[in-house]
Amino acid sequence: MATEQLVDGFGRVHRDLRISVTDRCNFRCTYCMPEEGMDWLDRSELLTFEEIERLARVLVERFGIDSIRITGGEPTVRAHLTVLIEKLAALGTDLAMTTNGSTLRLMANDLCAAGLNRLNVSLDTLQADRFLAMTRRDDLDKVLDGIDAALDAGFDPIKVNAVVMRGENDDELVDFATWARDRGLIMRFIEFMPLDADEAWTNRQVVSLTEIVETIGAVYPLEPVERTSAPASRFRYLDGSGEIGVVASVTQSFCESCDRIRLGAEGQFRNCLFAHDELDLRPALRGGGSDDELADLFRGVVADKWAGHQINKVHFIRPRKSMSQLGG
Ligand code: SAM
Ligand code: SF4
Numbered sequence: 001m002a003t004e005q006l007v008d009g010f011g012r013v014h015r016d017l018r019i020s021v022t023d024r025c026n027f028r029c030t031y032c033m034p035e036e037g038m039d040w041l042d043r044s045e046l047l048t049f050e051e052i053e054r055l056a057r058v059l060v061e062r063f064g065i066d067s068i069r070i071t072g073g074e075p076t077v078r079a080h081l082t083v084l085i086e087k088l089a090a091l092g093t094d095l096a097m098t099t100n101g102s103t104l105r106l107m108a109n110d111l112c113a114a115g116l117n118r119l120n121v122s123l124d125t126l127q128a129d130r131f132l133a134m135t136r137r138d139d140l141d142k143v144l145d146g147i148d149a150a151l152d153a154g155f156d157p158i159k160v161n162a163v164v165m166r167g168e169n170d171d172e173l174v175d176f177a178t179w180a181r182d183r184g185l186i187m188r189f190i191e192f193m194p195l196d197a198d199e200a201w202t203n204r205q206v207v208s209l210t211e212i213v214e215t216i217g218a219v220y221p222l223e224p225v226e227r228t229s230a231p232a233s234r235f236r237y238l239d240g241s242g243e244i245g246v247v248a249s250v251t252q253s254f255c256e257s258c259d260r261i262r263l264g265a266e267g268q269f270r271n272c273l274f275a276h277d278e279l280d281l282r283p284a285l286r287g288g289g290s291d292d293e294l295a296d297l298f299r300g301v302v303a304d305k306w307a308g309h310q311i312n313k314v315h316f317i318r319p320r321k322s323m324s325q326l327g328g
């Protein structure tokens with residue numbers, strides 16, 4: 001039973017841990033990775049499953065972290081991922097994963113059996129030619145089939161994440177709503193954030209929460225659901241056919257209720273997606289540091305958390321890492 005909470009200087013209690021298990025990916029989405037791909041981390045740089053489990057255990061047992069999300073790069077390209085899932089599931093928290101869905105036909109049953117509770121699948125278009133242009137992979141059918149496989153495996157609900165970009169897929173909002181309602185999936189629309197590897201983001205490409213909700217609500221009337229600490233603002237269909245969410249990091253930042261901390265694939269601990277600093281935990285982990293010392297490092301990083309990102313301010317400086325290295 002945790003005896004302490006991870007509280008920052010603004011009184012925010014941290015309960016949600018995001019773990020990136022690799023920086024590698026089999027896709028190269030235009031808003032996330034450069035066309036030429038990245039220089040992948042050397043495998044010896046990556047935390048081992050035992051190291052990840054130890055850090056997660058300290059966070060759960062000492063500080064009451066109650067939600068863990070596995071992400072990447074693409075988490076399913078990490079070999080033997082189900083072994084890690086079994087270890088993390090044994091900690092007893094809610095355990096979720098964000099994936100591009102391309103390997104779910106092969107993996108969904110094993111992921112479920114290993115103890116994964118929830119899945120988010122990223123899908124930004126329902127049109128094959130656009131999918132190829134946006135991900136640089138001709139894999140739309142594979143992802144759609146992967147979502148079916150995840151439904152068959154019993155994941156419920158499945159959330160589908162779509163990054164909405166002006167002039168690229170903003171004409172598909174209603175198509176996505178219709179498609180998801182028909183299948184019992186929950187759409188999560190994400191405002192495009194300045195974390196693209198090419199650093200080409202501009203505010204003009206952002207499609208706002210207001211526009212997304214008005215566009216879908218005009219066809220399928222919606223009402224707001226009361227907000228929690230979760231990043232998405234939620235809206236339910238008045239006809240009872242489920243809900244949508246919008247992650248409005250750009251136009252309606254939710255920093256004041258943020259309860260997330262992040263562990264990078266090579267052991268970098270950060271207190272915010274947009275933070276400029278992160279702490280390398282490997283020297284403590286690999287140099288014989290005790291659990292008490294790790295707990296002190298966690299306390300220190302969280303205590304230093306800022307009030308929030310400044311995306312819409314002139315002095316905003318984006319972090320050096322892009323989304324594929326940060327995990328979303
Ligand atoms: N590869 C997995 C996937 O695509 O779901 C997990 C990692 S990916 C970086 C996590 C999430 O970040 C995905 O939902 C992706 O769409 C989102 N994402 C990537 N780049 C983004 C950006 N510049 N703005 C907003 N969301 C972004
Ligand atoms: Fe890979 Fe996910 Fe980034 Fe696309 S969004 S390039 S699938 S890490």
